[in-house]
Amino acid sequence: MNTTKTHETIRILGIDPGLRVTGFGIIDRNGQKLAYVSSGCIKTDDSLSLPERIKTILDGIAEVVDAHRPQQAAVEKVFVNVNPQSTLLLGQARGAAIAALVGRGLPVAEYTALQVKQAVVGHGKAAKEQVQAMVVRLLSLSGAPSADAADALAVAISHAHGGQGLGALATKGFRVKNGRLV
Numbered sequence: 001m002n003t004t005k006t007h008e009t010i011r012i013l014g015i016d017p018g019l020r021v022t023g024f025g026i027i028d029r030n031g032q033k034l035a036y037v038s039s040g041c042i043k044t045d046d047s048l049s050l051p052e053r054i055k056t057i058l059d060g061i062a063e064v065v066d067a068h069r070p071q072q073a074a075v076e077k078v079f080v081n082v083n084p085q086s087t088l089l090l091g092q093a094r095g096a097a098i099a100a101l102v103g104r105g106l107p108v109a110e111y112t113a114l115q116v117k118q119a120v121v122g123h124g125k126a127a128k129e130q131v132q133a134m135v136v137r138l139l140s141l142s143g144a145p146s147a148d149a150a151d152a153l154a155v156a157i158s159h160a161h162g163g164q165g166l167g168a169l170a171t172k173g174f175r176v177k178n179g180r181l182v
Contacts, residue, residue, distance in 0.1 A: 007031035013070035013106070014156025015061065016148050017078075017094035020044060022057050023148030026068050027139065029160040036139040038068060039149035050089075054096045061100035073106045074159035076151070079113060111158050116151075119158035 009030040016023035021044075026037040042060030044053040065073075078094055081087045101108050114124035120134050132150040135141070138157055145153060 010072060010160075011037065011068065011070040012156045012159050013065065013068070013073045013101070014152040014154065014159065015073065015075045015097045015101075016151035016155060017057075017075060017090065017097045018148065019053060019057075019089045019093040020046070021148045022060065022093060022097060023146070023150070023152035024061070024064050025135075025145070025149055025151075025153030025156050026064070026070060027153065027156045027160060034139060034157060034160055036141060036153075038064075039145050039153055040064075041146060041148050050092070054092060057093055057096040058100045061097050062104060065101065065104040065106065070106065072109070072159065073101045074109045074111060074155045075101070076116060076155050077110050077112045109159055111155060116154050116158045119161045120154045 007030050009028050011026065011028050014025040014027070016025075022042040023039070024042065025039040028035040028037055042057055042064075044056045048056070075094060075097055078087060078091050081090070098108055111119075117124045117126040117131060120126075120138070121130050126134075128147055128151070131154050132144050132147065135150045135153045135157065136144050139153065144150065
């Protein structure tokens with residue numbers, strides 16, 4: 001009797017939304033192994049109108065999905081800024097990314113920055129540089145991706161490490177203390 005478990009490879013697309021720069025990162029998960037596939041940024045031109053910038057994000061995400069065929073997607077949730085206008089713009093960029101994903105038939109999970117940092121670094125108050133370093137380490141990369149691409153890869157890694165649809169991050173009944181789930 002063969003007791004060896006075979007795992008199906010799941011391709012995950014992580015998105016770090018932004019109106020100026022939207023990062024994307026794609027990984028494959030097979031069992032507990034993670035493999036880097038691709039990452040990059042979709043940049044919008046400040047001289048374009050808001051609707052044109054939203055279309056750039058929508059089209060860019062759709063292109064990434066068509067090129068790499070992920071099976072699941074994860075997007076970082078918007079946090080509330082001091083500046084409500086910035087939060088609104090970020091929310092619109094995030095909405096464009098989600099619309100592109102859903103339009104391509106992908107299930108979309110959402111994670112807060114705290115959840116992403118907790119899953120990748122081990123504590124929710126990690127600096128961007130710590131997240132970048134752990135992304136490099138976890139994916140055995142030869143160099144660090146850009147900050148936005150690293151954040152998107154971190155979102156994908158968070159999903160792979162127990163996100164919605166893969167074992168759900170168990171946060172119910174916990175509270176946040178000093179940036180950690182306790």
